[in-house]
Amino acid sequence: MYIAKQRHKGTTHYYLRQSYPSAGTLKSRDLFYLGEDPRDYLVYPDDGCAFYIRESLCDRLVELGVKPDNDELERVFFPYLDPETQRVITAFSRDGMTRSEQNSLREQVRRSEEANFHIFDRRRMHYLRFMEMDQSRIARSPQKIYRELLDKSRDEIEQFFMEKESILEAREKKVYPYVIFDVASHFPGVIARRFPQVLAREEVDACFLEEVCRLNADKEFWADLGCGRWLNEYLVRYVCWFFDADFGESRYLEDLLWEWIARKRAFRPPPARGRLKQEEALAVMGLSPESFSSLSVRELTSHYRSMAQQRHPDKGGNHEAFIKLNQAFETLVARLKAGGTGGFRTTRG
Numbered sequence: 001m002y003i004a005k006q007r008h009k010g011t012t013h014y015y016l017r018q019s020y021p022s023a024g025t026l027k028s029r030d031l032f033y034l035g036e037d038p039r040d041y042l043v044y045p046d047d048g049c050a051f052y053i054r055e056s057l058c059d060r061l062v063e064l065g066v067k068p069d070n071d072e073l074e075r076v077f078f079p080y081l082d083p084e085t086q087r088v089i090t091a092f093s094r095d096g097m098t099r100s101e102q103n104s105l106r107e108q109v110r111r112s113e114e115a116n117f118h119i120f121d122r123r124r125m126h127y128l129r130f131m132e133m134d135q136s137r138i139a140r141s142p143q144k145i146y147r148e149l150l151d152k153s154r155d156e157i158e159q160f161f162m163e164k165e166s167i168l169e170a171r172e173k174k175v176y177p178y179v180i181f182d183v184a185s186h187f188p189g190v191i192a193r194r195f196p197q198v199l200a201r202e203e204v205d206a207c208f209l210e211e212v213c214r215l216n217a218d219k220e221f222w223a224d225l226g227c228g229r230w231l232n233e234y235l236v237r238y239v240c241w242f243f244d245a246d247f248g249e250s251r252y253l254e255d256l257l258w259e260w261i262a263r264k265r266a267f268r269p270p271p272a273r274g275r276l277k278q279e280e281a282l283a284v285m286g287l288s289p290e291s292f293s294s295l296s297v298r299e300l301t302s303h304y305r306s307m308a309q310q311r312h313p314d315k316g317g318n319h320e321a322f323i324k325l326n327q328a329f330e331t332l333v334a335r336l337k338a339g340g341t342g343g344f345r346t347t348r349g
Helices: 055-063 070-080 083-093 099-114 119-130 143-149 154-167 175-180 201-216 219-225 233-244 252-263 278-284 289-293 297-311 319-337
Strands: 002-008 011-022 025-035
Touching: 002 070, 002 154, 011 154, 025 055, 025 154, 025 219, 070 083, 099 143, 119 143, 119 154, 119 175, 143 154, 154 219, 154 233, 175 201, 175 233, 201 233, 278 319, 297 319
Parallel strands: none
Antiparallel strands: 002 011, 011 025
16 A cells, blocks of 8 residues: 555645556555645544554455555555654664564565566656766676565555655756756766756657657556546656756766765775866867966866767767767766866856
8 A cells, every 4th residue: 555646726736646567467446545745644543653554544455455564554554654653663673674574575676686677667667766967887786686576556656756856956956857867868878867858858848748649648657547539647746847947057077976985995986098288288278378267067068068069979079089079078067066177266256
């Protein structure tokens, strides 16, 4: 069981739903309408930390042939409990896992290693777990990180991600859809996976919408929910996030830091191979040390974008020269972000 949120005429409504097997797939069904606040169905006797679920809900579950499981109901309603009750329950749960729970976890891990998760779900889980823009190594990620998606219908999976995505900050609301819809795959080289803000906005927008439409028409992905004539409501938020926000500055260096945290090992800067010396990079981009010293990251990016559009191989440019231009840009933007320009200042002012 799970609690699902659904917007209707500007108001959020809550439903107690269940995923169940049917004809070889997992479907979802409404068990109980919880109104506009699930907390209305929580009762705290004597104003203490103990609680129980209202009998009207439990009676309805019995009518549907669903045996009310206290542990499962506690898990489902836990986010809606008052903070003190949550604290008490959490404190009791710290005593460690029982043998049964350990065996159940091992079984989940085993099944996740054998399961075939949809690539869109994998991209979302990978980003929310590691916060990496460049997902070129997603195929090498351990399958066990997706175990929370087991035994869930498409509707429950989408509700699961809605909850998980609440950790995203405002500055990530454009990057996240860009990554999970793999828009970077439409562009050559590594620049698209590290610096999407340097790409032509019209092309990026068109590629994003192409991927959204492709997923919206994927009958296998939507399973029991089915494909309709219009954009699925679970995709609407991604489109709104993407077009209502800007990329901002590159997250490449931040991605490296998250990688260090995830792997629990000392941070090492990216290898110098492929980087140009500052003098050569300046020459490639047609800049003098004096002009470079007055540039901000935004201005350097704008200068690179103009040169890249002219020298792209698709527009008659030389492939090797274009690679060197990208290397030059990476060298100089890294120097600016590090706060050093060979003795020159990095911003106007």
